[in-house]
Amino acid sequence: MNSKWLMPLVIAALLTACDDKPQPESGFAGLGNTADSYAQVTPGKVFSFPQDHGQHPGFRIEWWYITATLKDEAGQQFGVQWTLFRNALRPGQQTGSGWNDGTIWLGHSAATSSSGHYVAERYARGGVGQANVTSAPFSAWIDDWAFTSTAQTGDPLASMQLKASGKDFRYDLHLTSSKPLVLQGEQGYSQKSEAGQASYYYSQPFFDAKGSVVIEGKAYQVTGNAWLDREWSS
Template sequence: MRIRLGVLIIATLLAGCDQSAPVDKGFAGLGNQAAAFTPVVPGRVFSFPADHGSHDGFRIEWWYVTANLKDAQGREFGVQWTLFRSALQATPEQAGWANRTLWLGHAAVTSAAVHHAAERYARGGVGQAGVNLTPFDAWIDDWRFSSQATVADPLADLQLSARDKGFSYQLHLTSNRPLVLQGDQGFSQKSEQGQASYYYSQPFFQASGTLEIDGETHQVSGPAWLDREWSSQPLTANQTGWDWFSLHLDSGEQVMLYRMRQKDGGPYLTGTWIDAQGQAQLLKADDIRLAPQDTTRVAGRKMPVSWSIQIPGKHLDIVISALNPGAWMDLRIPYWEGPVRLSGSHGGQGYLEMTGY
């Protein structure tokens, strides 16, 4: 999925920047009606590379990358980079300060002992943040996710970089696998009432480069995952948060799962099984058995940092556990996000995000 946490922060910004902003409903205000914005409906035909860029008329969207990395000594690290776009009005973007778009960036690094996170904010139209297509370039200040040349597939060869107090990274990402349309051909439903987003991923990136954490530099490499998602009203007022998983299996297969927790009734659960060639299969709630296991106290909250996951139809029976249980994103609106290890029927690694706790 990726109902990204930046949307929560942007909802707060909207309330402060636009006097006509509606009162929040549901988690992060994402249950608010958005009648003026473009709805998400089944049957969209995706177009690449155009859909790598911004989508006027939709209220929210994001470009999100995670990477599970190791250095030459086998030490494990996680990297996260996200750019969020939020429109105050359902109109095309304008140049200058008349622009009604807000941008937000998140970056983080995690080791078994350390977790650093940072955020950046920008107003659209003044060059501080944005997304270009030729060549592809997504940026906020000096944080960048960009292609070095104008090529047919701008996501085939990219550079990813960010820096802040205590950390920096410069990674080279490559992939020769196809993009994956999540949900029903890219229509990713989030509730029984029909709330949804358009959602695709590139889960087959291979990353390599340099990571610096607390003054120590590491040459690292490992798998990386890109999520692209946009919507106008992705949640209901009844939904209080989510648990999202992206998993790289040692078999070469990939798994995406999300569980939307609700005030009333059981969670909305779905996902995608991606084979080693990139063919995707929608997973419904009946296909998945997902349950929290061990918990730990983080920032005064009880967080489920270990989960059991079973997909009987794929002979998957694993437990995932956090590399660093204290991977708390202590930002303006805090949440938990960090790398995880896999054990059981399949080995591997991945990422977990938990919101609303």
């Protein structure tokens, strides 16, 4: 199984286990339950940006997934990954204050180097100011981890800052792109199985990246390439 589908599957399983109400049958692994009362993915969606960079509360699950391959001046290779997952505890708009908000957030970050693999996770409940995604200006964040547009005008993805940290690593990268994003599948409708499970899915695979990676206290100035995947479904 593609590793990027594993974490949403774990989230859905945990949420189902914690809920004492009867649950509908699970759909495609990684997309959670496909209850009719959640918004459904159908062909023919017309994407609208920057609005679709933000969250879609009517759908059960979505994520912002960034990976980067990097090198320092000596040619040493590094990799980083940053993901923010949003999961709706109940159908419908999830807006609310405090514990009335029906959103769970999970952040996952990683860095790799010749010395090892380093990971960290963050969890948050919606409505308490700990995590959020906004479309104008575009910003996805949980605690002090962030994927935030620094573009003054035009495409928000033209200039982005990406940062995260864990026990033995941290990174701060500036991402730039002058090429358009890519609608995956059939104009952004990505079918996952013959049974019809699907997601809305687009990518920005053309980021140039530069910045710093710190591994076990040692800082490296790096450059390379990065890729954003965006998906949401029920």
